[in-house]
Amino acid sequence: MALHNMDPKRCPMPSQEPNVRNKNFKEVALGYTPEMAVNEAKRCLGCKNKPCQTGCPVGIDIPSFIGKVAEEDFEGAYQVLSASSALPAVCGRVCPQETQCEGKCVRGIKGESVGIGRLERFVADWHREHNTTAPTVPESNGHKVAIIGAGPSGLTAAGDLAKLGYKVTVYEALHLAGGVLVYGIPEFRLPKAIVQQEIEGLQAMGVDIETNMVIGKVLTIDELMHDYGYEAVYVASGAGLPRFMGIPGESLKGVYSANEYLTRVNLMKAYKEGSKTPIKKSKNVAVVGGGNVAMDAARSAKRLGAENVYIVYRRGMEELPARKEEVEHAEEEGIIFKILTNPVRVLGDENGCVKGMECVEMELGEPDDSGRRRPVEKKDSNFVLDVDTMIMSIGTSPNPLIRSTTPGLETNRHGCIVTNGDDGLTSREGVYAGGDAVTGAATVILAMGAGKHAAKAIHEYIQSKNK
Amino acid sequence: MFKIVERKELNPTVTKLVIEAPLVAKKAQPGQFIIVRAMEDSERIPLTVADYDREAGTVTIIFQIVGGSTMELNELREGDSVHDFVGPLGVASHLDGLKKVAVVGGGVGCAIAYPIAKKLHELGCEVHSIVGFRNKDLVILEDEFKACSDKLVMMTDDGSHGQKGVVTAPLEELIQSGENYDEVIAIGPLVMMKFVCLTTKKYDVKTVVSMNPIMIDGTGMCGGCRLTVGGETKFACVDGPDFDGHLVDFDEAMQRGSMYKDFETHAREEHCNLFKKDVQ
Numbered sequence: 001m002a003l004h005n006m007d008p009k010r011c012p013m014p015s016q017e018p019n020v021r022n023k024n025f026k027e028v029a030l031g032y033t034p035e036m037a038v039n040e041a042k043r044c045l046g047c048k049n050k051p052c053q054t055g056c057p058v059g060i061d062i063p064s065f066i067g068k069v070a071e072e073d074f075e076g077a078y079q080v081l082s083a084s085s086a087l088p089a090v091c092g093r094v095c096p097q098e099t100q101c102e103g104k105c106v107r108g109i110k111g112e113s114v115g116i117g118r119l120e121r122f123v124a125d126w127h128r129e130h131n132t133t134a135p136t137v138p139e140s141n142g143h144k145v146a147i148i149g150a151g152p153s154g155l156t157a158a159g160d161l162a163k164l165g166y167k168v169t170v171y172e173a174l175h176l177a178g179g180v181l182v183y184g185i186p187e188f189r190l191p192k193a194i195v196q197q198e199i200e201g202l203q204a205m206g207v208d209i210e211t212n213m214v215i216g217k218v219l220t221i222d223e224l225m226h227d228y229g230y231e232a233v234y235v236a237s238g239a240g241l242p243r244f245m246g247i248p249g250e251s252l253k254g255v256y257s258a259n260e261y262l263t264r265v266n267l268m269k270a271y272k273e274g275s276k277t278p279i280k281k282s283k284n285v286a287v288v289g290g291g292n293v294a295m296d297a298a299r300s301a302k303r304l305g306a307e308n309v310y311i312v313y314r315r316g317m318e319e320l321p322a323r324k325e326e327v328e329h330a331e332e333e334g335i336i337f338k339i340l341t342n343p344v345r346v347l348g349d350e351n352g353c354v355k356g357m358e359c360v361e362m363e364l365g366e367p368d369d370s371g372r373r374r375p376v377e378k379k380d381s382n383f384v385l386d387v388d389t390m391i392m393s394i395g396t397s398p399n400p401l402i403r404s405t406t407p408g409l410e411t412n413r414h415g416c417i418v419t420n421g422d423d424g425l426t427s428r429e430g431v432y433a434g435g436d437a438v439t440g441a442a443t444v445i446l447a448m449g450a451g452k453h454a455a456k457a458i459h460e461y462i463q464s465k466n467k
Numbered sequence: 468m469f470k471i472v473e474r475k476e477l478n479p480t481v482t483k484l485v486i487e488a489p490l491v492a493k494k495a496q497p498g499q500f501i502i503v504r505a506m507e508d509s510e511r512i513p514l515t516v517a518d519y520d521r522e523a524g525t526v527t528i529i530f531q532i533v534g535g536s537t538m539e540l541n542e543l544r545e546g547d548s549v550h551d552f553v554g555p556l557g558v559a560s561h562l563d564g565l566k567k568v569a570v571v572g573g574g575v576g577c578a579i580a581y582p583i584a585k586k587l588h589e590l591g592c593e594v595h596s597i598v599g600f601r602n603k604d605l606v607i608l609e610d611e612f613k614a615c616s617d618k619l620v621m622m623t624d625d626g627s628h629g630q631k632g633v634v635t636a637p638l639e640e641l642i643q644s645g646e647n648y649d650e651v652i653a654i655g656p657l658v659m660m661k662f663v664c665l666t667t668k669k670y671d672v673k674t675v676v677s678m679n680p681i682m683i684d685g686t687g688m689c690g691g692c693r694l695t696v697g698g699e700t701k702f703a704c705v706d707g708p709d710f711d712g713h714l715v716d717f718d719e720a721m722q723r724g725s726m727y728k729d730f731e732t733h734a735r736e737e738h739c740n741l742f743k744k745d746v747q
Contacts, residue, residue: 175551240688260689276510278730352722
């Protein structure tokens with residue numbers, strides 16, 4: 001039995017210096033060495049009731065995988081992880097662990113919780129670098145399932161169903177699979193080579209991924225079920241439709257949605273010298289919004305050479321919806337936070353380019369429906385922020401393509417697909433949905449959790465139908 | 468990968484590619500577009516579906532060589548493949564029930580106007596086509612338009628073929644002479660569509676234009692292609708590309724179209740230089 005490491009603080013993870021990393025797109029956090037990982041793993045008390053596991057949306061047996069790390073059985077640890085998670089190298093990097101697994105960790109009561117995310121990342125990376133055995137292709141059960149969207153939710157469902165022997169085809173609209181993992185989250189938080197390898201792992205298990213397939217246009221859900229013989233369909237098409245504020249000047253050159261800015265940077269690699277997809281070279285950038293996407297856009301703009309990058313957010317620092325770690329990273333890299341500030345108008349020059357953003361100051365009033373204090377405009381507080389680029393990051397909603405081409409598919413007033421409870425069943429028999437397509441923009445891990453639940457429900461549905 | 472089964476240079480700057488894409492061919496309608504990437508590291512560019520053959524499983528695109536990406540596409544030969552080919556995207560043109568239509572095409576826009584004229588003709592609609600080009604050497608699809616038009620007016624800027632002048636002059640004459648069009652469909656450079664709309668507005672003739680803003684994904688996830696139509700923000704890739712021309716803010720669209728002008732000029736020069744090196 002290994003001795004526990006009772007250090008109240010977790011082992012820090014090496015990372016690039018802020019003033020170095022804000023000029024490159026290489027990964028910020030460098031990951032644990034085996035020694036660090038073993039040392040950190042020994043901080044886990046191996047609780048019998050496993051509160052951390054209840055905090056994980058895909059229910060990883062956390063004490064068990066960490067126990068294996070402490071014993072230096074890294075491959076064994078990976079086997080525990082991969083039993084529950086299709087994308088551990090991704091989750092270890094992008095999950096908001098502080099509100100999930102780590103938020104429930106007993107060690108967090110009197111010190112810092114165990115670095116579960118960092119250990120997950122270490123194990124997944126170790127496996128990727130050392131593994132030589134090909135994955136076993138599960139025995140076919142003769143049933144076919146179609147999945148719409150190759151984002152985290154669709155890929156998780158695909159992995160779980162493939163393990164159960166289903167022939168799974170994932171239809172993806174873009175030219176690369178990964179969804180937000182490839183077009184949204186930047187290279188410096190999640191290297192694309194890692195996403196690619198996790199996807200290749202699924203393909204090695206027999207999952208087919210068909211890119212360039214816009215379901216609703218090239219094929220409908222009805223065609224997939226009637227003409228192609230899929231017994232069930234899982235809709236995981238996400239919430240990719242960007243919102244704009246509707247203020248004057250939003251059509252000026254230099255106003256981007258965060259989706260467009262990040263798609264150009266990440267998917268089309270516009271940050272690379274010689275990229276064939278252009279992106280504006282900005283001097284002063286305002287990113288409107290306070291979520292993780294806003295942080296990603298701001299940190300990307302800084303890396304593309306902008307001198308001043310502002311996060312413009314109408315509430316206070318406490319209310320920022322982004323992960324604390326992302327906010328800290330952004331601050332370290334020199335992102336300027338203009339809180340309690342709201343844009344009212346974009347100003348343009350004679351060529352139709354952005355030359356400034358008129359804002360008003362805000363103060364916090366009574367709590368609104370969401371329980372957050374409602375921002376109220378301060379009278380006569382207008383001022384102009386000197387910017388040449390504005391990136392709107394105030395949220396997204398589900399794309400109308402699926403709902404408008406699938407008769408009988410119930411959606412709510414936000415355009416989200418309505419499902420019955422946890423299993424993701426929609427108003428159409430055999431059609432399941434999950435992830436952002438159901439909840440509206442949320443997190444990678446919640447989308448993965450939804451994929452897991454849907455895979456289980458689809459399995460039960462097909463089994464009961466074929467009895 | 469999508470195989471190029473036929474390649475034809477229609478004029479020195481316009482090329483036609485017939486591409487094997489059975490699923491796209493099965494669903495495509497006039498007015499819709501595709502997104503293509505010539506090679507693995509290419510930009511995604513939108514091109515309108517110029518024709519389709521559901522049985523052969525092919526889709527035809529016609530493009531003008533204007534910059535780096537179209538030069539790249541133009542270098543591919545018969546038997547080569549384009550890396551990505553996505554579609555059909557956008558809303559199909561609404562053509563049912565039209566009895567008499569003037570189809571106005573400018574330059575490479577004629578490649579988009581042609582399938583619409585052809586479809587209208589098939590639907591039994593009286594089609595008057597007015598097509599304009601800079602000069603005789605740039606004329607495309609003349610015989611095709613002849614075959615599907617009840618009346619064809621050919622215009623060139625310099626008078627080297629057909630009549631001399633711009634497309635709005637014959638259009639206005641026809642309207643004045645009492646041709647009661649249900650609709651005018653204009654497809655071409657933004658400035659041409661703008662002036663067609665200014666002309667038809669005077670006579671209150673409904674005018675539909677096919678917009679061509681900058682696009683990335685073409686599926687409604689980025690809003691790069693947004694336009695102001697009747698005071699509202701619309702995404703051309705999912706709400707269009709066809710819109711009521713009298714409601715479109717053309718000046719804004721023209722300005723947005725110039726967003727990456729410097730980059731594009733640079734890309735074109737780079738590409739030309741590379742090309743020269745290859746030749747040497």
